[in-house]
Amino acid sequence: MSLVTFVQLIIQGLNMGLIYALAALGISLIWNATSLFNFSQGDLLTIGGYVMLTAFSYLALPYPVAFLITVVVMGVAGYMLSKGYFYPMFKQNFNPQIILIGTVALSIFVRNGILLTWGPDAQTYANPFGSKAVEILGVNIMPHYIWNVVIVAVLVVALQMFLRGTVIGIAMRAVAQKPVAASLMGVKVEQMVSMTFLLSTGLAAISGLLVAPIIPLIPEMGGLLAIKAFAAVLIGGLGSFAGALVGGVIIGIAEVLFATLVVSTYKDVFIFAVLILFLLIRPGGIFKADISEKV
Amino acid sequence: MLKIDKLVVSYGVAPVLREINMAVPQGKIVTLLGANGAGKSTTLKAVSGLLKPLSGDILFCKESISGVSPEKIVKMGVSHVPEGRQVFPGLTVEENLKMGAYINYKPKMVAEKMAMVFDLFPRLKERIKQLAGTMSGGEQQMLAIGRGLMNDPKLLMLDEPSLGLAPIIIDGIFDKIKEINSLGTTILLIEQNANLALSVSDYAYMLSVGKIAMEGDTGEIRDNKNLLEVYLGGDH
Ligand SMILES: Nc1ncnc2c1ncn2[C@@H]1O[C@H](COP(=O)(O)OP(=O)(O)O)[C@@H](O)[C@H]1O
Numbered sequence: 440m441s442l443v444t445f446v447q448l449i450i451q452g453l454n455m456g457l458i459y460a461l462a463a464l465g466i467s468l469i470w471n472a473t474s475l476f477n478f479s480q481g482d483l484l485t486i487g488g489y490v491m492l493t494a495f496s497y498l499a500l501p502y503p504v505a506f507l508i509t510v511v512v513m514g515v516a517g518y519m520l521s522k523g524y525f526y527p528m529f530k531q532n533f534n535p536q537i538i539l540i541g542t543v544a545l546s547i548f549v550r551n552g553i554l555l556t557w558g559p560d561a562q563t564y565a566n567p568f569g570s571k572a573v574e575i576l577g578v579n580i581m582p583h584y585i586w587n588v589v590i591v592a593v594l595v596v597a598l599q600m601f602l603r604g605t606v607i608g609i610a611m612r613a614v615a616q617k618p619v620a621a622s623l624m625g626v627k628v629e630q631m632v633s634m635t636f637l638l639s640t641g642l643a644a645i646s647g648l649l650v651a652p653i654i655p656l657i658p659e660m661g662g663l664l665a666i667k668a669f670a671a672v673l674i675g676g677l678g679s680f681a682g683a684l685v686g687g688v689i690i691g692i693a694e695v696l697f698a699t700l701v702v703s704t705y706k707d708v709f710i711f712a713v714l715i716l717f718l719l720i721r722p723g724g725i726f727k728a729d730i731s732e733k734v
Numbered sequence: 735m736l737k738i739d740k741l742v743v744s745y746g747v748a749p750v751l752r753e754i755n756m757a758v759p760q761g762k763i764v765t766l767l768g769a770n771g772a773g774k775s776t777t778l779k780a781v782s783g784l785l786k787p788l789s790g791d792i793l794f795c796k797e798s799i800s801g802v803s804p805e806k807i808v809k810m811g812v813s814h815v816p817e818g819r820q821v822f823p824g825l826t827v828e829e830n831l832k833m834g835a836y837i838n839y840k841p842k843m844v845a846e847k848m849a850m851v852f853d854l855f856p857r858l859k860e861r862i863k864q865l866a867g868t869m870s871g872g873e874q875q876m877l878a879i880g881r882g883l884m885n886d887p888k889l890l891m892l893d894e895p896s897l898g899l900a901p902i903i904i905d906g907i908f909d910k911i912k913e914i915n916s917l918g919t920t921i922l923l924i925e926q927n928a929n930l931a932l933s934v935s936d937y938a939y940m941l942s943v944g945k946i947a948m949e950g951d952t953g954e955i956r957d958n959k960n961l962l963e964v965y966l967g968g969d970h
């Protein structure tokens with residue numbers, strides 16, 4: 440394999456990795472705020488893709504407008520999910536296992552809702568950034584690969600600025616660390632938890648709308664993507680911001696290299712082998728989320 | 735300023751506080767003494783709205799705050815510095831202080847209040863960008879008190895500020911408590927360490943298994959060595 444091909448594979452892997460990383464960030468945010476997982480995260484990601492399909496392809500809205508609509512719609516959906524399901528259960532001190540099983544049920548519900556609304560056939564939309572590769576230093580790169588990196592970088596910087604530079608962002612982190620002390624400061628814990636779900640679901644939706652031109656949309660696609668995002672979280676370190684990013688990128692690149700160099704049929708199996716290996720060697724993940732890292 | 739009237743609070747079936755009466759007059763330091771498990775922290779939690787009383791009333795500036803939400807109570811000017819400090823470990827000193835002003839967040843006011851807190855605790859200024867979780871116990875206590883002052887409270891409630899600190903650090907903290915009071919903030923102080931608390935306060939209550947067992951001016955209570963020993967044990 441030539442160096443050029445290798446670089447191309449790395450870029451391709453980085454792209455899938457960043458898409459996993461966004462979903463992984465959402466998972467870590469929720470973990471920090473509630474010590475819970477949302478097993479319907481992947482299906483929320485899928486809906487994000489379909490909402491984008493509807494806005495961009497069916498309604499033919501301009502890409503940035505459709506992008507924004509998708510994020511807002513899904514963010515609000517996440518907020519309501521928290522208000523209507525997570526927070527009430529959380530507040531009543533329900534056994535976490537029950538809350539988790541509830542999210543599995545929600546996942547099935549959402550998948551079937553997608554099937555009813557958008558049908559079973561694979562659908563996709565034209566790549567908004569064009570499908571003509573550009574040549575940079577002898578390497579052919581698809582324009583959406585470049586755009587995806589730019590979009591994710593902007594999102595990550597914006598998210599950091601929000602979490603560190605605004606009072607609401609600081610309050611969200613405070614609630615994740617010491618909810619009772621935060622409520623003594625007058626922070627409404629429920630509001631912050633719901634804001635966390637808003638962010639998390641918004642991020643998942645962006646993963647969905649970025650992935651749809653690469654992997655065509657089908658109702659059950661979110662399952663596997665979410666499992667990889669969970670793997671990214673575990674490899675990177677549960678609750679760690681940097682960990683979610685690095686974990687996602689590791690998985691994306693490992694997957695593409697394995698599929699190309701070894702055999703593509705077993706690439707998912709390979710990812711889980713990598714996950715198990717990581718859990719054996721470094722159970723806390725690369726960035727064991729210490730207090731300073733907790734988002 | 736604060737009046738507690740026949741307050742009953744319970745976590746489950748048996749009440750932890752059984753009809754306690756207390757008053758904290760404006761400008762004073764009032765101490766609530768009591769052995770471990772007597773119900774001191776529970777009293778503060780009821781005042782700050784973390785717990786809803788079963789019966790009785792809590793009046794702050796003549797207004798009932800019994801069962802009112804914590805955010806409304808903190809907005810009225812009651813700060814609760816909880817037991818064990820409870821600073822946000824992964825936030826910097828500066829971010830912790832900002833959280834103290836969350837309820838009425840105005841950048842200009844925050845800067846003023848922060849300067850006031852730094853005057854009181856210069857050590858915090860040196861540590862401004864440090865994560866709270868990496869600081870010593872004494873520094874964390876300073877931060878917890880400073881955070882409690884950021885919303886410019888009328889009443890500052892301190893739950894065992896001496897807990898787990900070395901004697902020399904404790905002396906420093908108690909000097910600051912007196913200083914805060916002399917600047918006009920009314921203080922309700924909880925302590926197990928009677929000598930220490932009585933040395934700074936004007937009036938004291940003794941809580942024993944959910945009831946007020948005795949009360950009086952600091953001098954009276956201090957002279958009653960036998961009773962202090964009965965309620966607190968050890969050498970007082
Ligand atoms: N969250 C809780 N649930 C049940 N019982 C509690 C809880 N917190 C405190 N208690 C009980 O209430 C009593 C008073 O506790 P507390 O107010 O913390 O005492 P103090 O602050 O005086 O040491 C104790 O017997 C304690 O076991």
Ligand SMILES: [Mg+2]
Binds near residue numbers: 774775776817
């Ligand atoms: Mg206590």
